[in-house]
Amino acid sequence: xxxxxxxxxxxxxxxxxxxxxxxxxxxxxxxxxxxxxxxxxxxxxxxxxxxxxxxxxxxxxxxxxxxxxxxxxxxxxxxxxxxxxxxxxxxxxxxxxxxxxxxxxxxxxxxxxxxxxxxxxxxxxxxxxxxxxxxxxxxxxxxxxxxxxxxxxxxxxxxx
Numbered sequence: 001x002x003x004x005x006x007x008x009x010x011x012x013x014x015x016x017x018x019x020x021x022x023x024x025x026x027x028x029x030x031x032x033x034x035x036x037x038x039x040x041x042x043x044x045x046x047x048x049x050x051x052x053x054x055x056x057x058x059x060x061x062x063x064x065x066x067x068x069x070x071x072x073x074x075x076x077x078x079x080x081x082x083x084x085x086x087x088x089x090x091x092x093x094x095x096x097x098x099x100x101x102x103x104x105x106x107x108x109x110x111x112x113x114x115x116x117x118x119x120x121x122x123x124x125x126x127x128x129x130x131x132x133x134x135x136x137x138x139x140x141x142x143x144x145x146x147x148x149x150x151x152x153x154x155x156x157x158x159x160x
Contacts, residue, residue, distance in 0.1 A: 011136065012129035014100045016107060019078075019092035020115060021122040026060045026077055029094060032118040033075070037111060039064045041075055047145045049085065057082045061145060072099040074142055088133060092125070097142060 022029055030041045046058035062075040074097040078085045086092065096115075101107060108126075115124045129135040 012139070015129055015139065016098040016101060017127040017129055017132070017135075018096040018098075018112065018115070019089060019123075019125040019127055020094040020096060021091055021124075022093050022118070023120045023122070024118075026062070026075070026094065029118070029121070030062050030075060033096075033115060036114045036118065039073060041073065044145075044149045047076060047141060049141060051083075055082055057085070059085050061149075063146065063150060065150070069102055071101045072146075073097070073101075074099075074146075076142065085138070086132065089127075091123075095127075097139070 020029070024032075027043070030043070033039060034041055041062040041064045044061050044063055047061040049057050049059065051057065057080040059080050060077040064073040066072070076085065076095050076097070078089065078092045078095060084090055085095070098107070098111075103110075112124050112126065115121055129139075132138075
């Protein structure tokens, strides 16, 4: 008797993506998010994305890692001087990516409402990563950027 294998794999399991429309500068939005949600997002080097024509676009990149519960939060701008990170989502100014956030009920009842309360935040949307074109490349770029800047920072003081 032949066995049937199912391939219902969710490649984005453990990830949540929020789109934020706001007139605030990235540092102001992060200040209010940190204050209202008790996160500690910090600015790191911009995330560079190279397109098909070898043009590089730099997007502001903020990072928070909860050491105790082991979840991560990234806030990435959707705009750079040379275009949009997600051209199909041009209304969004920022994307907040949550990785392994353990409190599923807290996500809809606390995080989204608290961000909506921030003055000059126009809207907050929950995105399904399975429906976003190139979401896998986006997550790959975010994780590679994390490895480069967080897990393996350059040694500024080299031994002689």
